[in-house]
Amino acid sequence: MLRSVAVPEPAALNKNYKPFSHEVYGETNANLVQFVIDSQAITSDDVFVDLGSGIGQVVLQVAASTQCRAFGIELMDVPAQYANAYGPAFATELQRRGCGLRHETTLIHGDFMKFAQLEEATVIFINNFAFPCALSQQLGAHIAATCSAGTRVLSYKPIVPMRKRQTKAPQRFGFELPAGSAVPLWVGAQEEEHGLVKIGCQASPGDGVSWMSGTVDCISYVLR
Numbered sequence: 331m332l333r334s335v336a337v338p339e340p341a342a343l344n345k346n347y348k349p350f351s352h353e354v355y356g357e358t359n360a361n362l363v364q365f366v367i368d369s370q371a372i373t374s375d376d377v378f379v380d381l382g383s384g385i386g387q388v389v390l391q392v393a394a395s396t397q398c399r400a401f402g403i404e405l406m407d408v409p410a411q412y413a414n415a416y417g418p419a420f421a422t423e424l425q426r427r428g429c430g431l432r433h434e435t436t437l438i439h440g441d442f443m444k445f446a447q448l449e450e451a452t453v454i455f456i457n458n459f460a461f462p463c464a465l466s467q468q469l470g471a472h473i474a475a476t477c478s479a480g481t482r483v484l485s486y487k488p489i490v491p492m493r494k495r496q497t498k499a500p501q502r503f504g505f506e507l508p509a510g511s512a513v514p515l516w517v518g519a520q521e522e523e524h525g526l527v528k529i530g531c532q533a534s535p536g537d538g539v540s541w542m543s544g545t546v547d548c549i550s551y552v553l554r
């Protein structure tokens with residue numbers, strides 16, 4: 331009901347963007363938002379940020395469920411305009427029901443690369459399913475340069491490059507290579523860049539996103 335008032339023309343969300351680009355719209359459903367809250371153990375002490383927040387429904391659900399401070403930032407005009415209406419309407423409705431938000435939620439129209447309050451984040455969510463790999467990695471580097479140690483990040487696609495770890499064959503397998511040969515073996519993968527370390531990857535619940543019925547990867551990082 332609230333959503334249909336704030337988002338009068340849902341079809342407009344899927345227009346006016348470059349196909350196969352970072353502007354592509356697609357939503358995280360409530361069951362997956364709950365999974366994010368649980369897997370990141372978000373509490374009222376956290377500061378949650380959704381980078382590329384669309385109409386803001388992830389931010390609003392996290393704020394309402396956990397009573398943490400929560401921010402979203404969205405580049406595109408249409409979802410940002412809808413977020414402008416959705417945020418205040420959601421807060422007013424919660425207040426009317428006697429369960430208002432402890433903190434104001436902030437949904438900003440802008441570029442996440444220039445988001446001043448990113449440094450305050452303790453938990454960052456990125457639905458980067460459609461982002462080009464280079465943009466996801468740029469964002470990872472930006473988070474690492476801006477945020478504090480201990481900041482957790484959950485994204486649907488990797489935000490740090492996967493580097494193969496090198497080891498010498500004898501060390502690994504206990505046999506000697508022919509004399510003079512220094513052939514390295516590539517084993518394992520290290521997914522760490524600028525102190526941003528991948529700590530796990532879980533499949534989301536099914537039907538967690540608006541654009542398909544399957545699961546997405548939920549990749550967790552922590553900034554050391």
Ligand SMILES: C[S@@+](CC[C@H](N)C(=O)[O-])C[C@H]1O[C@@H](n2cnc3c(N)ncnc32)[C@H](O)[C@@H]1O
Pocket residue numbers: 352353354355356357358359380381382383384385388403404405406409440441442443457459460
């Ligand atoms: C797939 S939508 C995700 C919406 C919401 N986070 C969710 O999961 O339901 C990704 C959003 O990221 C936004 N986006 C892409 N690049 C951005 C940038 N540089 N700054 C802010 N938002 C950006 C897109 O416009 C798009 O609305």
